[in-house]
Amino acid sequence: MTDRTSPNLWMGMICGVLAGVGYSLTNVCLRSLTGLDPIWVSFFKAIPTVTLFAPIAIWQIATRRAALPSTSSVVVLIAAAIASQLLGNALLQWSFGVIGVAMSVPLCLGGMIVVGVFISKWFLQEHLTRWQTWGTCSLVLAMVILSMAGGGAVQSVVDEQSKWWLTAVGILAPISSGVSYAFLSIAIRRGVSREASMFMTTSLICAVGAVILGPLSLFTAGIEEIAQTTWSQYGVLLVAGTVNAGAFVALTLSFRYAPVIVGNAGNSLQNPLSALAGVYLFHEADSINLKIGVALTVLGVVMMGLKEKPAVSPIKNGWDEEAESSRQANSPAEINDFNEPTLPIQSEPTTTSATSQNDRSSGLSDS
Numbered sequence: 001m002t003d004r005t006s007p008n009l010w011m012g013m014i015c016g017v018l019a020g021v022g023y024s025l026t027n028v029c030l031r032s033l034t035g036l037d038p039i040w041v042s043f044f045k046a047i048p049t050v051t052l053f054a055p056i057a058i059w060q061i062a063t064r065r066a067a068l069p070s071t072s073s074v075v076v077l078i079a080a081a082i083a084s085q086l087l088g089n090a091l092l093q094w095s096f097g098v099i100g101v102a103m104s105v106p107l108c109l110g111g112m113i114v115v116g117v118f119i120s121k122w123f124l125q126e127h128l129t130r131w132q133t134w135g136t137c138s139l140v141l142a143m144v145i146l147s148m149a150g151g152g153a154v155q156s157v158v159d160e161q162s163k164w165w166l167t168a169v170g171i172l173a174p175i176s177s178g179v180s181y182a183f184l185s186i187a188i189r190r191g192v193s194r195e196a197s198m199f200m201t202t203s204l205i206c207a208v209g210a211v212i213l214g215p216l217s218l219f220t221a222g223i224e225e226i227a228q229t230t231w232s233q234y235g236v237l238l239v240a241g242t243v244n245a246g247a248f249v250a251l252t253l254s255f256r257y258a259p260v261i262v263g264n265a266g267n268s269l270q271n272p273l274s275a276l277a278g279v280y281l282f283h284e285a286d287s288i289n290l291k292i293g294v295a296l297t298v299l300g301v302v303m304m305g306l307k308e309k310p311a312v313s314p315i316k317n318g319w320d321e322e323a324e325s326s327r328q329a330n331s332p333a334e335i336n337d338f339n340e341p342t343l344p345i346q347s348e349p350t351t352t353s354a355t356s357q358n359d360r361s362s363g364l365s366d367s
Contacts, residue, residue: 012258015250016266022247024273027101029240031282033233034097037221040229041237042089043213046206048241049248054207057200066197077201078208080187084180085209092177098170100157102278102290103146106271106297107171110139110146111178112185113304119186135303138296146293147171152285198252268301 033041060066069077095104117136121128128136188201196204217226251267275294278284 008257012254012256013266015254015257017269018266019247019251019254020267020269020273022243022250023267023270024277026240026244026247027096027105027270027274028277028281029236029243030093031096031101031278033236033240034093036229036233037217037225038090038093038097039213039220040217040226041093042085043210043217044234044237045089045241045244046085046209046213048238049206049245050203050210052242052245053199054203057197057203060197060199066200069196069200073196074204076187077204080184081205081208082212084184084205085212087180088177088184089209090213091173091180095170095173095177098157098166098173100278100282100284102275102284103149103171103293104174105274106294107143107146108174108178108181109271110143110297110300111175112181113178113301114139114143115179116182116185117304119182129306129308131303131306131308135300135306138300138303142293142296142300143175145289145296149285149287149289149293152287157282157284202248265302265305268298271297271301 030041030045057066061068092104092108114136117128117132184205254266271294275290279286279290
């Protein structure tokens with residue numbers, strides 16, 4: 001049996017690939033539900049995560065394996081969770097029905113990482129490496145190229161001649177979702193990542209989503225439209241929420257077993273897989289701009305996780321501090337007795353800062 005506390009590149013890659021496949025399946029499920037109200041879909045998708053993670057979080061608190069975060073941290077997290085549920089989940093779900101899943105996924109992921117980098121650089125005063133600079137440039141270029149394919153994407157999804165304003169809003173929607181996910185991840189990393197467990201943080205975010213989006217869906221969809229949801233659609237919603245939670249766990253395990261670059265590489269599969277699903281399952285527009293944009297997004301995500309080679313420094317007293325620092329930065333997080341990382345974790349969605357890209361889990365579908 002593999003030791004969970006030991007680095008294992010193969011297990012890290014397998015978990016990363018499982019996360020990418022899981023998030024892709026979640027996106028496919030959500031894309032098939034674009035006929036339903038986005039608020040209602042986002043509300044129901046949060047229920048499985050709360051159901052699965054909340055009991056674990058309560059058990060951790062009851063057995064003193066995890067402590068409650070401070071009141072101020074909870075307030076900040078709730079505010080960020082509200083924004084991520086409304087501007088993140090609901091807006092991303094709406095964009096699936098306008099420009100399709102093939103374009104929405106890379107636009108959301110690119111916007112999330114780019115904004116996270118700028119927040120880390122200019123507001124948190126964190127160092128931006130050469131690879132992260134190149135990765136950011138690749139992601140920005142990817143979003144520009146993907147935007148050039150927006151008109152054809154709208155026409156293929158809504159079956160009508162695309163209007164410029166619908167194309168513009170359709171492109172801005174997933175980018176805005178990525179921005180909200182970036183701020184949520186920053187709030188987690190700076191606020192509660194050292195105070196609360198992964199399960200507690202994720203449960204709280206999803207519980208906020210259920211509390212906010214549930215009543216709101218009564219106004220946006222109405223009782224009559226909600227009542228028309230079929231049992232098969234409820235089944236797809238349940239699968240989407242469950243698989244999304246499983247993908248989040250897989251990505252977290254990937255970062256424990258192996259360096260971030262390994263998890264990023266596996267998880268970035270959701271970009272081409274979502275593009276293939278959009279083109280071949282939902283007959284969304286296929287173009288050279290889409291192919292190039294998806295490829296640049298994958299390349300940017302991978303480059304964000306690369307580490308610079310440390311400069312050779314003199315060894316004093318038999319201890320090379322810089323080399324040791326580099327070794328720790330490239331090693332998986334240490335695990336405590338309940339397999340919780342002792343380093344800061346990012347809650348869903350996966351990513352954020354320049355020093356901790358994709359350290360969770362954003363996937364794209366938020367908790």
